[in-house]
Amino acid sequence: MNRTAANSQLIQKMNRLEVLNYIRKNPNVSRPVVAHATGLSTSSMTNITAYLLGKGLIEESGTEEAHRVGRKGTLLRFCAQSYGLVCIFLGVGTINISYTDLEGRIISSIRADADTLKSSKVVELVRESVNSLLTKHGRSKVLGIGIAISGLILENGRFVLSSSLRWKEFDLKALLETETGLPVFIENVSLLKAVWYFNSSNQKKDNMLLVDLENGIGATQYYHGAINRAMLGEIGHTTVEKDGTQCFCGNKGCLEAMCSEQSVLRIYESYGGGKDSDLQTVSERYLSGDEAAKHAISECAGYLGIGLANLVNLCKPASIIIHTGDFTSLPSLIDLAVEEMRHRAYPALVQDLEIKTLSISEENTISGAALNLCDRLFDITYPGNIVE
Numbered sequence: 428m429n430r431t432a433a434n435s436q437l438i439q440k441m442n443r444l445e446v447l448n449y450i451r452k453n454p455n456v457s458r459p460v461v462a463h464a465t466g467l468s469t470s471s472m473t474n475i476t477a478y479l480l481g482k483g484l485i486e487e488s489g490t491e492e493a494h495r496v497g498r499k500g501t502l503l504r505f506c507a508q509s510y511g512l513v514c515i516f517l518g519v520g521t522i523n524i525s526y527t528d529l530e531g532r533i534i535s536s537i538r539a540d541a542d543t544l545k546s547s548k549v550v551e552l553v554r555e556s557v558n559s560l561l562t563k564h565g566r567s568k569v570l571g572i573g574i575a576i577s578g579l580i581l582e583n584g585r586f587v588l589s590s591s592l593r594w595k596e597f598d599l600k601a602l603l604e605t606e607t608g609l610p611v612f613i614e615n616v617s618l619l620k621a622v623w624y625f626n627s628s629n630q631k632k633d634n635m636l637l638v639d640l641e642n643g644i645g646a647t648q649y650y651h652g653a654i655n656r657a658m659l660g661e662i663g664h665t666t667v668e669k670d671g672t673q674c675f676c677g678n679k680g681c682l683e684a685m686c687s688e689q690s691v692l693r694i695y696e697s698y699g700g701g702k703d704s705d706l707q708t709v710s711e712r713y714l715s716g717d718e719a720a721k722h723a724i725s726e727c728a729g730y731l732g733i734g735l736a737n738l739v740n741l742c743k744p745a746s747i748i749i750h751t752g753d754f755t756s757l758p759s760l761i762d763l764a765v766e767e768m769r770h771r772a773y774p775a776l777v778q779d780l781e782i783k784t785l786s787i788s789e790e791n792t793i794s795g796a797a798l799n800l801c802d803r804l805f806d807i808t809y810p811g812n813i814v815e
Contacts, residue, residue, distance in 0.1 A: 457500030483509035514796040524556040531794030573800035577642040584613035617645030623795030641752025695723035732767020739772040
């Protein structure tokens with residue numbers, strides 16, 4: 428193929444993806460509106476929408492309600508049900524492998540308790556479950572596999588370091604791509620929670636942070652309308668105590684080693700609290716004035732407040748969304764951490780800073796994995812031929 432033909436095909440693919448993604452993000456929109464937004468000609472728009480209709484990626488959804496003279500335009504929307512995705516949530520003690528549509532709606536799921544499974548058994552369970560869903564829903568309908576995992580993702584998803592699964596530089600991506608023949612995208616679970624939240628929220632600001640307190644501590648930045656993927660967000664592995672508790676990563680004094688469920692219970696016991704307690708018990712005793720509970724919660728909250736203050740001073744967010752995660756039963760710890768953050772960060776940066784707490788479910792995270800997977804598959808940098 429000569430260079431001119433190759434360039435022509437690339438431009439065609441770029442235009443088709445631009446139209447598709449505009450319709451994905453703006454449902455029930457007419458061709459003239461899409462043409463105006465993308466700068467494409469009427470004839471190009473006619474050809475592109477005909478191609479996308481033929482692929483089953485968009486569909487007509489009625490006519491516009493226009494208060495003008497002339498023929499009303501036909502509305503278009505993304506057709507999320509034509510194809511499917513397999514999305515996997517690898518949590519602590521639980522695995523969820525789901526088949527979703529292209530907008531993250533869960534059609535069917537396979538769940539398993541992984542508390543007693545070794546890493547090799549987890550991988551085998553994932554392989555079997557993925558193949559089961561592909562057989563059930565039809566392999567030809569599935570466009571790709573998205574995986575949410577708590578850990579550090581290196582080299583475009585090829586190497587995973589996960590304290591929860593005790594994996595170090597494990598190439599799950601290559602294994603599943605070889606097994607299924609489908610593209611596999613692995614992302615940090617905190618980022619995928621942020622993808623879900625920022626796609627579902629109608630109260631977005633130009634610079635926001637989502638802090639995830641589940642299975643470690645991670646942060647994701649939403650900046651000027653998009654996730655900032657240049658920010659790794661491993662705040663849990665920033666040092667807050669020089670000679671602190673040993674972390675799985677090999678360092679000492681990492682934030683997530685100093686502020687965790689285990690840390691709260693360890694400190695609580697060291698100050699005379701009962702053994703075999705849980706966070707709910709510590710929370711109740713804190714509210715009743717128990718000194719051991721006060722020490723445990725205030726110490727861990729102090730470290731979390733330091734981490735949050737560091738984030739504020741680095742990123743200057745207008746809003747911080749905190750997924751309470753492991754500390755859902757300890758609202759006092761979150762409150763004290765925010766108070767510590769406001770004390771330590773630059774005063775001008777916290778004066779109007781909005782703090783919001785919420786709980787993000789496993790199903791929300793699966794939806795985030797699906798939305799992220801579609802963003803990757805329908806990006807011009809993806810080498811596949813879903814859109815040619």
